[in-house]
Amino acid sequence: MSKNEYSIRDLADEFDVTTRTLRFYEEKGLLKPVRDKNSRTYSSADRTRLRLILRGKRLGLTLDESHAIIMMYDSQAHNTEQLRTLIAKVREKRQQLIEQQKDLELMLIDLRDSEERFLAALTESEAKLK
Template identity: 45%
Template sequence: MTVKTYSISELARELDVTTRTIRFYEEQGMLAPTRRGLERIYTPKDLVALKLILRGKRIGFSLAECKSLIELYDPQGDNHYQLNIMLKKIYERRLQLEQQLLDIQQMQLELDTAEERCHSALLEISESTNVAG
């Protein structure tokens, strides 16, 4: 049985990314295709790794976090350990987002207060100008 392989353009098309994006992740040591002359040959493991990277980036993981998750991936195993680490990182990310949401809500309240003060100050200026004029 032969394993399906991908050229860089096939992999890019499959995941709707640019070849430049794939080369960037190679430079970061996150993908390691084999070579046939100058041609890069990607395996299903590379496809999974790239999917993990892209999903990780979408949910806010750092490149280092994505890389550590990829290093735990074992195409021959059940990936129980990797999945538990992923769940832990998801939980931590969710806590970060909840804190950021609280910070944003606090900032919105502060903006509301500043806006009200500006409107009040403008109203006072307008009233004092009308009275003086």
């Protein structure tokens, strides 16, 4: 069974963030470590949330956006109405990411093209050196 309690340093080291960042995320309501008056103890749920937050950041999401996604995951929707709006939100977010995926594809194509051009220019340039 994998460990399910972490100190602030454990997480800071594992995810290469500062302790300040972890406290900041807590202040923002993104993490909820248990407080023993002089230290924080993070659960594996906190660890998972942190992983999601940082992944979100790498994709350019704001903390608020990641927060919204996490709350969707953690949601305990009971009635059908709540479930419907929740599903709608999930679909909207997915659609946004799919759009982003297209942008990413385009930028990768551009980069592939330019790499090719520079490679061609390079062989050309080397040829001149006989």
